[in-house]
Amino acid sequence: MSTTYDDMDSYVDLLIVGAGPAGLMLAAWASQYDIHTRIIDEKSARVQTGQADGLHSRSLEIFDSFGLAETFLKGAFHVNEICSWNPDPKNPRHVIRTQRARTQPSNLSRYPQVSLNQGLTEQILLDYLASKGKVSVERNLTPETFHIDERLCDDDSAYPSVLTLRRLADNEWAKNIRPDSYQGAERETVRAKYVVGCDGAHSWLRQQLRIPLIGEHTNKHFGVMDIVPLTDFPDIRESCVIHSNCGSVMTIPREGRFVRLYVQLGETAEGETSDRAAITPKAILDRARPILEPYSLDFRICDWQSVYTIGQRVAPRFSHRDRIFLAGDAVHTHSPTMGQGMNVSMQDAYNLGWKIGSVLSGMSDRKILSSYDEERRPIANELIKLDTKMSNFYSEGPSEESQDYQTFRDTFSWFLSGVSVSYGPNMLVTSAKKGLASSNGHHANGDRRGSHGEHANGPKPYETNGSNGHRCSPVSDVALAREIRLGQRMPSEKIVCQSEANPMLLSDILPSNGKWRALVFAGDLTSADQRQVVQNLGEALEKVCHQYAHPRQGLHSTIEVITIHSRSRDDVVMLDLHNVYHPWDDTLGWDYWKVYCDDAGTAGTCGETYEKYGIDAESGCLVILRPDQHVSYIGALSDETAPARFFADVLVPRTR
């Protein structure tokens, strides 16, 4: 090994290894907190072409919470339909369109499924980091050694992880140069409180922790390429699932004029690996042509190609002592055909980021970190199961499913879209049956499984066989808000600003900034009894907000109180409510952006939000949301001590 001529010891709160979509998502969260974060990547640039390209609804909702959804929607291809093609019964050598299936029911999310190449997704996140100005990617930097001092792991203020980082020559990572052959090698030693490995399927950090990936590969291979097609195939600008009698092709249009093709290749014999070098774009084209008969296919522009071998593997644990975490491909790999990889990876990071940020900022205790493995690993396992099913469907020729793709697809769309992902019960999500969520509201004895509203007309959720069947349950466990599900992300419905008459979506006021939210569905404020209930709760909330207002946040509380009443704007005067619902500032005056209503008003574009949430318009309820918009608690407004009890478990009070 060459001499290290510059040994520097530095300290960092959070070290992120790998600046792909998962690492960048984590850095986006880290930018919300007053913590010291570094993110390193061995590559000298972001992904330029190819790789992942599917973005599902929940990912867009998450981007929206950082103010980025419009940017994605503008650049991306919107996958509104998937066309199913099968052999023509009259001429089985030709394919015909048998169905145009909608990608997902319209009530699933305010966002569609889209496709946009991974490089642009990374660029949007990089631009976001630059705009926040707190974290920027350090490139050409690779971790070389890793050590963790197990004795320090439980000490809040300790830096238990020690890593040596080596600076690479530009593009050294790609040149296959042996690590010690570069003479100018510059090294530094970093001590970190927390380390997250977002370093891909061959994760170096996972190997250091000796965590395996469990599962297996098949001998089924797909050729993948991004081309500008020259074709008379009529559905080339739609996503297609084409099952011919001589193999399968899936197509996904992308931004610009590009279309991605997944083309089924032959199976290799047991133990034999495929000759990847032989699989050129031309070879993939030759395989695709007979499948697409009677239509022609050619191209002049191909900007990326690769070969995928079907297989599903997952790690048995996603973290080590809640000091080192692994996210994304580092802990789960599967086939690319469902366009899930980038989504689930970013969602891992989205689940983890606020937790680390809260702990490092002193808002939360370290114990909340165990929820990461607990919440995300079951999702990965579920994904792996689904992927096995889906990749068989793609590689097994025409079938009943390929004929009625709509029905087949609807079975999965809740999971694929990511909106039905559910967490808990655990310390961050109360249990409807035995948790805080007391059922002493006015409607405790109502029909819990009554009207399911919009979802009743939607597709049946994907049912797992395992113990995680609750994950996709479309029915709330809490009668007070029948269409809001504990552990799932809060659905976004229309509200109107009491002060500005501005119609908007609830999600518009739930940005990812680290705040917990107490959503006070205040019900009918024209009733004196109800006003008293809301006033009493206000007094209790004021104490709770004060208790969790930290000096590091300029004494702003970690908890934001948002009120949504059910009456007309004209019936309510904001200043009549307790101050906690519209906080005062000596210079800035009242906060006019905390009280909303469910009132069509003069704008004529809102209404019925209480009904969509299944909340009683008279008595309302209290909903507590985590910083990632997942529902922690649902209870009656009259249970005014509930917020104090709930937050005592997850937040650190200022007096401590």
Next chain:
Amino acid sequence: MSTTYDDMDSYVDLLIVGAGPAGLMLAAWASQYDIHTRIIDEKSARVQTGQADGLHSRSLEIFDSFGLAETFLKGAFHVNEICSWNPDPKNPRHVIRTQRARTQPSNLSRYPQVSLNQGLTEQILLDYLASKGKVSVERNLTPETFHIDERLCDDDSAYPSVLTLRRLADNEWAKNIRPDSYQGAERETVRAKYVVGCDGAHSWLRQQLRIPLIGEHTNKHFGVMDIVPLTDFPDIRESCVIHSNCGSVMTIPREGRFVRLYVQLGETAEGETSDRAAITPKAILDRARPILEPYSLDFRICDWQSVYTIGQRVAPRFSHRDRIFLAGDAVHTHSPTMGQGMNVSMQDAYNLGWKIGSVLSGMSDRKILSSYDEERRPIANELIKLDTKMSNFYSEGPSEESQDYQTFRDTFSWFLSGVSVSYGPNMLVTSAKKGLASSNGHHANGDRRGSHGEHANGPKPYETNGSNGHRCSPVSDVALAREIRLGQRMPSEKIVCQSEANPMLLSDILPSNGKWRALVFAGDLTSADQRQVVQNLGEALEKVCHQYAHPRQGLHSTIEVITIHSRSRDDVVMLDLHNVYHPWDDTLGWDYWKVYCDDAGTAGTCGETYEKYGIDAESGCLVILRPDQHVSYIGALSDETAPARFFADVLVPRTR
């Protein structure tokens, strides 16, 4: 005068004097063409605080055509309601809310009225220019002398205007230094083909042309200030018209926590001018307080204040020999209370920019330039009339109108929003009666004044007494498209992309890029007769497109053909249509983004667009749009020579 030590002679196609909203809008247009443009401003920076802040629907539609609407909507305050306050009959010293009026009917435009300070509007346009990379503002540069060689005005290739520009020391414009006292003065001589003065109410260029502003000032003054209010006035975050017995206040919330207040001051005696220095924010506050009783008002932050004296003036001509043009405040000034100034100014520039760009690029003949004065001066005159009426309303105390503000407001909203502005008939807009628009379509004898669709339920338009009554007519003169009006901007309705199943708005595919559009409403393409009509028109359109394809545009045609058929996507195969409807490129393949349909399809979000346009779903029609989305021509598809006849008048063929 000090010695000019650096005399440079330079040549420029277009010189824009003044980089306010009008000048920047003109530069945005200039960025679409391959021409040499300079834009100069004597100030060293854009507006920082205050000034104009109202943006109306048509302005947002225009920004959308440059891809900028989302940026505005995100930052701006949305003016959805205007609250009317009047003396309480029970206690006339106190005001009470008498009405909450919607700003405008929801069918008027896809965009609301918003407010955003002028500085941010300028910044968004500056960022746009930077992103296009063709034009950037040269600051600290002022025109000193002007000369026009009248003999050269009719020579296409000549540079008839000669201006001396002087470089100012930073902030010299604001320091009131005499022009010749700065020793380092650097001058240059610029020869320009076209010059546009966007240099404000005291326009230097207008003075050079000896064009007066005709009209008068009153002795009525308003104090204006932007404050962060500390108040218990319940409607402070809405726009309010407050008529008390001791004066009027208008409020308009802005971005962030700012609110603008217009506070009526006393009238000065005839001939006396008001003492502007005495009108401090504190003085304005003292005038506002009794008007707002019983509510309190105070502030700690005020970022701008000014005094307006009511008056209306307009120039008798907006151009000189179609070589020099004046736009915005340079040719019309009025009171600020309707928030019209910045809008009408930018709309002047939006009308002018594409015309100059087309002429300089060789696409159009110089003769189209006379339409600028012809189209925009009547709008200014109409605005002046309306402003007189509105400013009387604001300054004359409680009245019938102030009690029923909704009715009063609805009378003006068509004009105020800018969407009903209409041009022609002239060479750029055919006349329904005697122009190209032959009435030989299937419905020529139909009821021309029959169903008015959405507009029939809307408010009555503002009717002028003069000869411009056609300007706001809500009824089409052409039976083939009863809800599309010749001369007005094309309304934007929902369409679905035939190839991608993507629901969108027509406006999404009409960006301001200099193209004329032939919108082929192809009707029912399952009918063989109709297919033949569309095929015949396609052959004619192919010749026309070819004729106006210029080498300076890489042989792309100045005319873009867009098809919108009325049947389901499943009933139509794009490649069955004539190639002109989906042009081929040897490398890029077919153009999949030219054929659309009016089909709810699987997305479930579209439909009935033909009905909204009042177009027959069987036979369709042809609509020709100018580059600014105003409707030039409406005719039957069967009149296949119409496009050639129309464009012969306004475009220069490639053979010339």
